[in-house]
Amino acid sequence: MATAEQLKSLIRSHLSMNAEQFYTSALQIAAHEARQGHDTLANEIKEMVDLARKKPATNNVIAFPQELAGLILTEQPARSLASLVVDSTLKERIERVILEFRQQHKLKKHGLGHRRKLLLSGEPGTGKTMTAQVLATELKQPLHIIQMDRLVTKFMGETGAKLRQIFERIRAMPGVYLFDEFDAIGGERDLGNDVGEMRRVLNAFLQFIENDTSDNLIIAAANNPRLLDRALFRRFDDVLHYALPDVESRKCLMANLLGTFQNPRFPMDKAAQAGKRLSHSEIDRACRDAIKMAILNNQSRATCASFNALLKERHAAYQGKEK
Ligand SMILES: Nc1ncnc2c1ncn2[C@@H]1O[C@H](COP(=O)(O)OP(=O)(O)O)[C@@H](O)[C@H]1O
Ligand SMILES: [Mg+2]
Helix, strand or coil, rough: CCCCCHHHHHHHHHHHHCCCHHHHHHHHHHHHHHHHCCHHHHHEEEEEEEHHHHHHHHCCCCCCCHEEEEEEEEEEECCCCCCCCCHHHHHHHHHHHHHHHHHHHHHHHCCCCCCCCCECCCCCCCCCCHHHHHHHHHCCCCCEEECCCCCCHHCCCHHHHHHHHHHHHHHHHHEEEEEEECCCHHCCCCCCCHHHHHHHHHHHHHHHHHHHHCCCCCEEEECCCCHHHHHHHHHCCEEEEEECCCHHHHHHHHHHHCCCCCCCCCHHHHHHHCCCCCCHHHHHHHHHHHHHHHHHCCCCCCHHHHHHHHHHHHHHHHHHHHH
16 A cells, blocks of 8 residues: 555645646555555556546646736637738748747657747837737647736745746646746846846746746747847747838738728828838727727728828827837
8 A cells, every 4th residue: 555655745746736746646656556566556557647647738737826816817819820910031930930849749859859938029019929829829729928027026026936836837738838028027227126136036037948848838028128138048049029010011910900991992001101110009909990980980991081090099199108
């Protein structure tokens, strides 16, 4: 029979929902039984563990600790790569991440790893979070968004310990993990917080990401690359830069978003010019508002005048935000 210590450890790991610890405890019992000559029982336990380890993730979920609920959003996004409007080089690099992930076994046979630690940086509203959603969709994985700014504010002084818990989860569970608003810890400068504490948190993060040997995609997204510590860039397999859309991207975005509400007599070039310096997200909003307005006015197309007015409104809102 298993020893009392082994049984207690088994129960403890079950209660803390630590699947890896649970399997280890079960295998220790199997080894103990084998030493007693109980080979059949030992083999049965081993088989059960092997089977459980092979099960798809959803049957095997290790939840995030309760106190992290609300700071980590889990979603099963459905966003296509086609709807992401970025320049062709950036698109190719995103496609390369998808290709390497899908064919990771091929790479592994040759001792190579797929690129999976990504740093996305650039202006707000240019598609960083959306890229994580696209990757999760394409790779059929859940997306976990860890809101770094809120994590740091809530757990001042304990952020390192919380990050450890998150990385333990990453080690055990498949998924795409997005550390959003990464500027909160990645900045070289003091962002109104205790600099020493932030440095410790950043160092802890760098250590965790370096030691992570899972197959999961780990993405950090930051709005201001100039503030990021240079040491960070070396720890990622890829650094992707996001920029405000150029005139062609704005045109493409408007056509995609307006869809059938696009007016054939719409001077798209002019509208794209009017959207200068607006982010993808602002253009997205203007298009949605134009569609709403058309619906409420019982029109089947957005009018040119209303769309231009909405773009102006976004400009004003955007500038207000920048102040
Ligand atoms: N490059 C893009 N292509 C298409 N839509 C975009 C793009 N960037 C942003 N959007 C739209 O704006 C929304 C907010 O953008 P988001 O990805 O959250 O920006 P970021 O994370 O860079 O601040 C997205 O959900 C999407 O609807
Ligand atoms: Mg974002």
